[in-house]
Amino acid sequence: MKKIYQIKALVLALMVAMLGTACKTEKVLPQKEALKDISGSWQVIKATRNGTELTSIIDFSAFKINFKDGGYTLENKMPFLVEQDGAFALDDPEYPYKITFTASGKTPVSTAFTYPIVNGKRQLSLTFSPGCTNNSYVYVLQKTN
């Protein structure tokens, strides 16, 4: 009879111990989000105007945007947010959702942008209206190799 009591006490102790460990919180170390570095030369891989696909009807291949050390340069210009070279800034280097271009001597122009990874490559998607505000363009850019 005494033995049974002992086993019962053991089971109880075990259960208490299990309960104790079950509720133990594991500390998750905060992971630092990588800074978004858009340095390099980018070219248009897809463009739309008011939803109409443009890449098959006009040649974007020569147009390039080069980002370097807070500045940008445009090669073989096409309609874009800005027409002259200048400086750029991201609103948040970790989670940017806005990019601002400041052409030399001009007022800054900002636009929302996304920065997804597609097929293992970073893309930069910009929406803007270089002409009439009712005409909306989306350029999807990818780094040139």
Place this chain on the structure above:
Amino acid sequence: MWRGLACLVLGIVIACCGEQIVSVDQPATATINQIVPIDVKITIPTAGNGGPDYLILGVLVPKGWKAGQNTTVTYTSPDGNGVMTLIPETTLPKNGGGLTWPAYMKKTFGNAGNLIDDMEWVPFQTDKAYSHNGNTFDGTLKIRMKVGADGNNTLVKLSYVITDSGNGFTSDGNGTYYSQKTTDCFSVTGGTGDIVDFCNPQLTVIDPPKSLDNDLVTLTFDGTVASTDLDNASEVYLCATAYTNDGKTITVCEQTAKTLMKQTTATSRRYQITVWPKSFFGVTDAQTIEKMEYFVTDKAGTKKVGYGNTSAPFVYTFKCG
């Protein structure tokens, strides 16, 4: 006999209900900035005990007319008179799947046969509601619309649709709760702008319809619209002159890869070129292009097709409004 009577009553009930446009009384022509009187006669047979609902009116007009600001609507009826006001963007139709009234109308009725996608549905709503109580409501919607705010001479098919706020563009056992009437081509004259013809197929079409010289502009020549000197041309080219804000003219009229209009498919006889006007004409940063005159030519540059298949050029003005 009773069976026959029951069928008759049932027939009346099934066919009875929903908003109907009886007629649209609209002039055939107007001049720029004239206030045009348009009377839309309606009848609304109702059944059951639905509502109360507001009457909705949609008017399809060229965007450039800014009809939301330039239109007043009142109504008269034996049951009372009142006004109809513009429905704000924030008021969504009950059965519109989250769309606004203009978007719901566009999705349901499109551009009502107009060929240029530069039109908008402008929605209005009555100040008073009515119940679906078995009565029939008759009335006249009196639309007073200033036309041609963009200054363009215009040919357009105006369209009208009515429904009620409770049902929208739906039908059920009681009937169809909407009605649309599109009028013949309405002509606005006396303007200084381009002729914008929404009614008839055009030899050339520019997309987007409203653009500036810093847009990418697609120009399409449609060889199927009419027989022209270019019917048998193997290749066609753009020959254009830009007029800049500093009074200069720049002509690009060569027959090279730069001006080649590519056929959209092998046998479509529709030829297309997309240009960035600033770059195409090589204007300086200080210059802007105000308008462009153009022809479509053959490879030798000797056969030229212009506006309406004449020797006059097509004209396109760069503007947003």
